[in-house]
């Protein structure tokens with residue numbers, strides 16, 4: 377077996393002209409084949425820039441990207457940007473033919489040399505993405521989420537080895553989004569497709585990705601398995617990206633019975649348990665936010681707010697006095 381990494385960035389950097397604090401600083405990364413790698417980071421941290429460098433849409437200032445040992449050419453060196461074995465889908469679905477049917481938009485990606493194969497593959501991809509029922513509809517009449525599915529179908533029908541997704545589910549509503557996420561996971565499982573995706577959404581990356589890459593100010597500060605990164609992030613920044621967590625100072629943490637040696641305590645909402653106590657003591661339930669099968673509660677004491685998850689909706693009401701017990705915390 378060859379030791380050559382499937383896809384790797386070797387000291388790749390890109391700083392936009394006149395903007396020293398922009399782009400991506402010299403970065404090394406390896407992408408595992410047949411897996412979903414998600415790049416996360418706050419707005420402006422360089423996620424899209426890194427994706428474009430990997431795809432060959434941008435030429436790096438330094439270093440290079442290699443796909444199976446071969447350098448990826450930048451736009452100055454290649455007429456049609458991007459590698460033949462890779463396809464990229466962004467949140468803009470501009471290259472769809474709005475007045476043609478879904479079927480024709482997808483089938484158009486294949487050569488017309490073998491019509492039977494074209495028919496078969498188009499049907500297969502539409503089935504994989506649960507779109508067969510809309511094959512005859514005009515793209516112009518589809519919702520944003522449905523158009524996004526067409527864009528993904530067009531990308532995967534040519535059987536690329538790598539699919540790059542830049543916030544592709546952004547304009548898709550929650551119910552559609554989950555369906556699309558699980559279809560993509562299924563395609564990865566069935567076909568061995570490698571996916572690299574950029575996302576803002578912690579729920580999305582935690583449920584979809586096999587590997588996470590955390591970018592801050594154009595630098596990879598952490599990477600690993602989503603579960604490991606969620607449970608024990610090395611950086612406060614990562615914890616805040618992945619969880620709607622409570623970040624407390626030493627004094628604030630003491631109010632929850634937590635003594636820390638470092639500057640900040642991070643407590644995930646689900647790490648806090650509460651019980652009702654006698655009036656005029658402890659924390660006050662300030663807000664009860666109904667979330668369906670659970671509630672988010674916002675507690676307050678001496679100007680300090682605490683977000684917790686309550687798995688027994690209806691048990692607490694605003695104004696209740698409660699005591700908290702913190703099962704786990706992180707220190708930064």
Ligand SMILES: Nc1ncnc2c1ncn2[C@@H]1O[C@H](COP(=O)(O)OP(=O)(O)OP(=O)(O)O)[C@@H](O)[C@H]1O
Nearest residue numbers: 392395398399417418419420421422423424425426
């Ligand atoms: N073409 C460009 N010219 C100049 N600066 C740019 C260009 N593209 C991006 N930048 C800057 O580089 C930095 C990183 O941008 P990038 O789009 O890669 O970040 P991002 O993490 O994808 O952000 P977002 O989540 O908001 O899309 C930002 O400061 C951005 O303003």
